[in-house]
Amino acid sequence: MKPIPQEPPRDHMFLNMGPSHPAMHGIIKIQLELDGETIVGSQVEIGYLHRGFEKTCENRTYTQVIPYTDRLNYVSPLINEVGFCLAVEKLFGLNVTRRCQYIRVLMSEISRITDHLTCIGASAMELGAVSAFLYLIKARETLYDLIEEVSGARVMPNYIRVGGLKSDLPEGFEERTRLAMGEVRSVLDETHRLLTRNRIFVDRLSGLGVISAEDAVSHGFTGPCLRSTGIGYDVRQAEPYLVYDRLDFDVPVGETGDNYDRYLVRMEEMKQSLRIIEQCLAQMPQGPYQVDLDGREMTPSEVIEGMKAKPPLQPIRQARIRLSPDLEGTEKRSVQDVVADDKTVVFPPKEDTYGNIEGLMQHFKLVMYGHGIRPPRGEVYQAVEGGNGELGFYLVSDGTDLPYRLRCRGPCFHLMSGLSTMIEGETVADVVPTFGSINMIGGELDR
């Protein structure tokens, strides 16, 4: 560590950027030491949005944590839910049905597109390109409509459940998704025409906010910011979870690690996400569908044998999926294909909750204080690829219904720790695009 002199050099000026500054979306303070207009030193101060996420979660049941994870990265909330639910399922050693896995991937990728659209739109707007922002936010709105249709909420979906989903996809979802995908694709083309070769935009981005691959790894960078430096680490590809190993997609990497590369990586990732969504729609198993206890598909003869067994194998499901507007899609025929068969974890269909004593008790056992989901003792770490990089949940269970320790590894925290190295040596005006290309999300950074 360099010694810090008590007297600042005479010609240096100090400037506080934030905590309340139009370009600091989210609240953050960057203290800059300036020589003329050049930044010679900087200090990033975070914590303005600290809400005690981990402490709160340690005093809530596993089910109660799910809506709270939405508030971490609030532009891609479904990925947070998927990450948390996968971590709890890993504690149980529980497998979810294939259809549920596809739906989770589908929703994650929709969320990733909303995340990147917001990031690019906001950083373009900060550089004066308001029309690009409006187009991108319009495209995001069509995706929010899809999420709303599935979960009932635009921004805070609360859709993924431990062991499954709240409900199956509504009828006609596939066509509407294809329509929305077409719209997003045309907006991406338009954005490419508006921005990618735009002289003003390129000048403000290229060669600025550079970070080397070594520094990026040392700072714990993941996601688009790491990939812009040329390292192609993507959790979806390196450690495929859900059904990512069955899907064909590329991981785009940059070369120089500057703001322009981060912009291009994000643009390309959205295209890849569109590809993934289309594959999911094509591959997703429909209708009658049987799985065994390990989530493996069963042949009809195996099903018959399973029915003969004494006691009959429980997890044989054959219901067709149709969604009715009442009961919010949680009735038997629409949830059976998307929830795991473990009564200690998943909620019963609403007919059972209201219709028979077993369903009522199963529901109560999961909801009532002091009961709830009880994973076995142990600890797991589950990583998923969030909008900004590796989003990890480290869970320690003591066998009760409350997580003993829940640690959220948000990618933003690590990205922000590297901000100083990215802005030093550049001018004050360059802080805005560099900070924008990091895509800091306060909810995830400060937890």
Place this chain on the structure above:
Amino acid sequence: MSSSPTPELLDKLAERLGSHLLRRDAFRGEATVVVAPQAWLETCRFLKEDPELAFGLLVDLTVVDLQALGGSPRFELVAHLYSIRKRHRIRLKTPVPEDQAQVPSLTPLWKNANWLEREAWDMFGVRFLGHPELRRILLYPEFEGHPLRRDYPLRKRQPLVAERDVEEPRSMVSEPVRYPVDPRFKTFGV
């Protein structure tokens, strides 16, 4: 699925650690290695620099307070490491007693250890020896206690903080730095 290093690599690590290896287990396919606190920094250095292990990425660093589980010593420092090149993951832990809650800092190895250790100090009150500026990161300096400790009440109120005097900012650079002028400005005749 996350993958733990191969058993041979784990054996190699165990051999290297010798008596400093306190425990080693696997749960749901994840390898956990518990080392003695005095070997913390050296183990991390070995894991990072050994070409076969090559754990270049410090994914996460956090603390677990074992008080409510009756664990002794009270804290456990947990690091998650990942190797981008070898695509394997490991969880490294070390026990930290409450009365002597200090461990060597990992800042010489990873740059993000700086903030992660500041957070661990902020939330749990674990000190890191050799950390350049161990101060609170998410909470404010006047905060009393360390909130993620199990004995910190969920609804505890903190006293109001008096208005601070504006401090004269201190320079963040030790010697005068002259960065080259951005070539783009030359077009404007600067």
